Amino acid sequence: PVFKETYSPLTSSQLVAKEKSMMDEKRFAHCVRVSETARTLAKMNGYDEDKAALAGFVHDYAKQIPVEEYIKVIKEEDFDQDLLNWNRAIWHGIVGSWFIKRDLGITDPEILTAVYRHTTGDVEMTTLDQIVFVADYIEPGRTFAGVEEARKVSYADLASGVGYELAHTLAFLAEKRSKIYPRTLAAYNVWAAE
Ligand code: GDP
Ligand code: FE
Ligand code: FE
Ligand code: FE
Structure with a gap:
């Protein structure tokens, strides 16, 4: 993929190479598909397509950073220490946006917030937040029951896609008796509940 060189001091090829070095082939292919899906959703919703494509590409940048590194960053930087009670599923968005700023030099607040919110959603979500959140869920590689709907x-x-995703994610987590992150629940109440 090729990205507009507006949001990072890295060239497009440097950025792609850095992202590739952080994850396995499967995760990288997912990020490329999320980028393409985010571009499509941006076009349909009158949002900057190049910006959405970049945000989608970097959304899981930090997904495979070692747990020990996360713990160190959460302890040493200005993060809510309650994060230590969670895991990488929750960390890679919230703390992932910090790694993206550090490693890719992306400072655009809309892109960073979209990454921050991409796993849990939030009470308030910008158009870009919604695009990345939904693109991650419906990209063409996803095969779970209900993905067509x-x-x-x-x-x-x-x-409505945000609401659908939150309702189904909550049901999926509850079925497994997983802990629900409070922000996921708060987002569900705003975007999905009647
Ligand atoms: P991915 O990074 O592309 O796999 O997708 P996401 O970042 O959207 O989600 C990562 C994982 O976090 C998924 O398995 C979600 O089901 C899970 N997840 C989302 N919200 C919560 C939550 O509130 N609690 C827990 N325990 N897991 C969650
Ligand atoms: Fe993710
Ligand atoms: Fe998601
Ligand atoms: Fe993802």
Whole structure:
């Protein structure tokens, strides 16, 4: 992929190479598909396509950074120490945006916030937040039960896609008896609950 060189001091090829060095082939291919899906959603919703494509590409940049490094960063930087009670599923968005700023030099607050919110959603979500959140869920490599409906709903109306995703993620987590991150629940109440 090639990205507009507006949001990072790295060239597009440096940025792509850095991202590739951080993850396995499968995760990298997912990031490319999320980037393409984010571009499509941006076009449909009147948002900057190049910016959405970049945000989608970097959204899982930090997904495979070692747990020990996360723990160190959470302890040493200005993070809520309650994060230590969670795991990389929750960290890679919230703390991932910090790694993206450090390693890729991206400082654009919309891009960083979209990464920050991409796993849990949030009470308030900008258009870019919604695009990345939904693109991650409906990219063409996803195969879970309900993904076709998720795509239909999301392409018809982006905010409805956010609601669909939150409702189904919450049900999926509850079925497994997983802990629900409070922000996921707060987002569900705003975007999904009747
Ligand atoms: P991925 O990084 O592309 O795999 O997708 P996400 O970043 O959206 O989600 C990562 C994982 O976090 C998924 O398995 C989600 O089900 C899970 N997840 C999302 N919200 C919560 C939550 O509130 N609690 C827990 N325990 N897991 C969550
Ligand atoms: Fe993710
Ligand atoms: Fe997601
Ligand atoms: Fe993802």
